[in-house]
Amino acid sequence: MNKSIKSKLNFFILTALAIGYLYPWLYMLLRSFLRHEPGLSDGNGLFTLEHYKLIIGQAGFLTYIFNSFIVLTAVVVGNIVFSIMVGYAFARYRFPFKRLMFLIVLGTLMIPKQTLMIPLLDLMVRLGLHNTLWALILPFCVDGFNVFLMKQYIENLPKDLEEAARADGAGEWQILWHVITPLAKPAISVIIINTAIINWNAFLFPLIFIDSANLRTLPVALSMLVQGQYGTDWGALMAGASVSSLPIIIIFWIFQKEIIEGITSGALKD
Amino acid sequence: MILSFSNYDVFHPELFSFIGFENYTRLIKDDGFRQALFNTFFFVVGTTPVTTVMALVLALMINSVRRGNQVFRSVFFLPSIVSIVVTASIFKSFYSPVGMLNRIVEFFGLTGHGWLVEKAFAMPAIMMMNVWAYTGYYMVLYLAALTAVPKQLYEAAEVDGADEWQQFWYITLPQIRYMTIFVIVINTIRSWQVFPEVFTLTHGGPVGTTNTLVNHLYETAFRYHDMGYASAISFVLLGIIMVFAFAQMRILQGRKEAKK
Numbered sequence: 301m302n303k304s305i306k307s308k309l310n311f312f313i314l315t316a317l318a319i320g321y322l323y324p325w326l327y328m329l330l331r332s333f334l335r336h337e338p339g340l341s342d343g344n345g346l347f348t349l350e351h352y353k354l355i356i357g358q359a360g361f362l363t364y365i366f367n368s369f370i371v372l373t374a375v376v377v378g379n380i381v382f383s384i385m386v387g388y389a390f391a392r393y394r395f396p397f398k399r400l401m402f403l404i405v406l407g408t409l410m411i412p413k414q415t416l417m418i419p420l421l422d423l424m425v426r427l428g429l430h431n432t433l434w435a436l437i438l439p440f441c442v443d444g445f446n447v448f449l450m451k452q453y454i455e456n457l458p459k460d461l462e463e464a465a466r467a468d469g470a471g472e473w474q475i476l477w478h479v480i481t482p483l484a485k486p487a488i489s490v491i492i493i494n495t496a497i498i499n500w501n502a503f504l505f506p507l508i509f510i511d512s513a514n515l516r517t518l519p520v521a522l523s524m525l526v527q528g529q530y531g532t533d534w535g536a537l538m539a540g541a542s543v544s545s546l547p548i549i550i551i552f553w554i555f556q557k558e559i560i561e562g563i564t565s566g567a568l569k570d
Numbered sequence: 571m572i573l574s575f576s577n578y579d580v581f582h583p584e585l586f587s588f589i590g591f592e593n594y595t596r597l598i599k600d601d602g603f604r605q606a607l608f609n610t611f612f613f614v615v616g617t618t619p620v621t622t623v624m625a626l627v628l629a630l631m632i633n634s635v636r637r638g639n640q641v642f643r644s645v646f647f648l649p650s651i652v653s654i655v656v657t658a659s660i661f662k663s664f665y666s667p668v669g670m671l672n673r674i675v676e677f678f679g680l681t682g683h684g685w686l687v688e689k690a691f692a693m694p695a696i697m698m699m700n701v702w703a704y705t706g707y708y709m710v711l712y713l714a715a716l717t718a719v720p721k722q723l724y725e726a727a728e729v730d731g732a733d734e735w736q737q738f739w740y741i742t743l744p745q746i747r748y749m750t751i752f753v754i755v756i757n758t759i760r761s762w763q764v765f766p767e768v769f770t771l772t773h774g775g776p777v778g779t780t781n782t783l784v785n786h787l788y789e790t791a792f793r794y795h796d797m798g799y800a801s802a803i804s805f806v807l808l809g810i811i812m813v814f815a816f817a818q819m820r821i822l823q824g825r826k827e828a829k830k
Contacts, residue, residue: 310631311638318645324660410815414763414784415804418797501653503766508792519655523770526659534663545656552651556644564714
């Protein structure tokens with residue numbers, strides 16, 4: 301087949317598929333603004349903001365946005381700080397059992413998180429953190445993969461700058477924060493992107509670590525909404541879905557190139 | 571580990587008792603567990619190949635068009651970074667008796683269904699949604715792998731008179747084989763852990779037909795507060811996934827050696 305015809309045919313098929321991929325988001329947005337009129341089929345009706353009022357007000361989504369945001373910020377900051385510190389230590393220092401300790405870090409990547417749910421819950425209950433936002437923050441502040449990524453990155457940085465700083469009398473902490481951190485920006489942005497997306501969408505642990513409704517995060521709150529009294533009130537449901545997903549959709553459209561690159565390099569690990 | 575040999579509830583630690591292998595012998599006899607194992611296996615076998623092949627096809631198509639590559643890439647990728655719960659809530663509406671899918675089906679003169687409440691359709695409906703949501707993620711990985719294939723190979727093949735199909739079969743596919751294996755492995759591992767969409771849409775119902783391993787684990791631990799038994803279930807899951815994780819490690823090592 302002629303190449304340009306084939307390219308046009310592919311373009312046509314992709315466009316059709318893309319419509320299939322965009323439609324659910326458009327439906328979500330439109331439906332969230334429509335009042336359902338009795339007698340009309342679903343999806344027809346008048347413009348209204350009442351679904352958003354219901355979701356933000358009565359259903360408490362403002363609190364959930366706030367909770368999600370607090371947890372996200374804390375976990376992202378924690379991951380940046382700890383992965384730089386631990387990654388630097390693994391990359392530059394010599395200490396006993398370094399190889400073994402690094403293997404343990406890598407080993408944590410092999411274990412699916414779900415299998416940790418009961419031991420981790422047990423730990424949270426014993427520490428008295430169960431049913432607090434701390435339970436969603438502390439266990440997730442260090443991630444083996446981020447440490448690994450940062451170690452690899454710092455290892456490949458030239459040592460000259462550190463040595464120059466050391467010769468100028470800079471302490472180890474100063475070197476870490478003023479020399480290494482600015483150089484490690486690309487690795488930091490990969491960590492931010494990956495951690496933020498995983499954390500914003502986290503479901504299982506927020507579900508089991510939190511009992512009180514007012515401490516829930518967005519995905520769990522939305523899941524409860526789908527199962528609860530508004531479960532077939534499509535307008536309200538779509539307003540809830542919009543509130544939960546629009547921040548990430550908007551951020552994605554602004555930084556799509558960086559995000560896709562970050563995710564790809566994150567998945568490939570080297 | 572110890573918990574899986576015991577009778578335990580984290581909220582009532584004083585009731586701890588050690589019961590040896592009892593939890594594991596119970597697993598073998600437990601119909602609910604067997605059904606969950608089977609359902610999850612069905613889910614993995616039904617979604618992983620479809621997602622993998624579709625992701626590759628989409629990546630190849632996007633590479634072949636001249637305009638709009640970036641837009642297509644982003645549009646297909648988007649669902650994979652939005653919470654699956656959001657996707658589930660949109661699809662719940664599509665699958666409902668008055669929803670979009672039934673209107674399409676009825677347009678073609680067929681009878682509609684309550685897709686998520688009928689035994690025969692609930693699992694396929696969740697699987698379809700899953701394929702929709704995650705194909706773009708693997709597509710992006712394939713796109714990255716495709717850009718790494720040296721252009722000279724295709725030029726040389728063209729000189730030798732290889733047609734497009736031959737070029738795909740003898741150049742593209744071997745060049746991206748590590749990515750393919752990688753995609754299959756992580757896709758399989760992820761699929762074994764399917765949970766939020768099941769929990770949100772069906773809670774494992776109707777009559778257990780969408781009950782997956784993690785859902786079963788959750789129900790056992792948090793509805794029946796049988797955490798010792800739940801730990802035994804999670805060990806089975808761990809075992810299954812470790813097999814694939816181990817395979818993944820071997821493959822990555824193989825790739826590093828190939829690079830040298």
